Amino acid sequence: QKEVEQNSGPLSVPEGAIASLNCTYSDRGSQSFFWYRQYSGKSPELIMFIYSNGDKEDGRFTAQLNKASQYVSLLIRDSQPSDSATYLCAVRPAGGFKTIFGAGTRLFVKA
């Protein structure tokens, strides 16, 4: 079992729709959770972080964390073609230094 699992996609959604990206993790001691966006040929860009159970909203992005189910998700509302990228889920244990990344989900937003 991989430590952080994501569906590789591609996930294709029409412009204006909600894109839902999911991630599961294996270490129950995980405390910090991150979503990065990575455009082709570029480095990852931090778009959301969440440390407590529940929802966290920032503009068009909402991160959802359920520690009991070891599940974290990212919702992108009003998806735009510029949101087309690979989205990386990352997890870090409590007091840890090692951040573990999933392989990423490719999102394609059709105009």
Add this chain to the structure above:
Amino acid sequence: ETGVTQSPTHLIKTRGQQVTLRCSSQSGHNTVSWYQQALGQGPQFIFQYYREEENGRGNFPPRFSGLQFPNYSSELNVNALELDDSALYLCASSLIQLAGSYEQYFGPGTRLTVT
């Protein structure tokens, strides 16, 4: 822009050679982590430096080594390069204060090709 810079942008080396990659962290940050990202994969943690000392290490052999300087800039050194070392090398800058969560911000990366 994160304020994290890396050099060089691209590099081509021959198997068996040695390489040094450089990173300048964001102003006010005290921690640098290095990652290797192969094509189609997520970044893999190499090691982290905090206050000039290695704070933790991933599953990479000793030929991967690093330094952090008093100004919090950092170097990644790789000896005896192998073809599988071809990847994007990412530096991530953070501010760690006591215990607790922290965010990491990546530089633009160095694309290393080993032939």
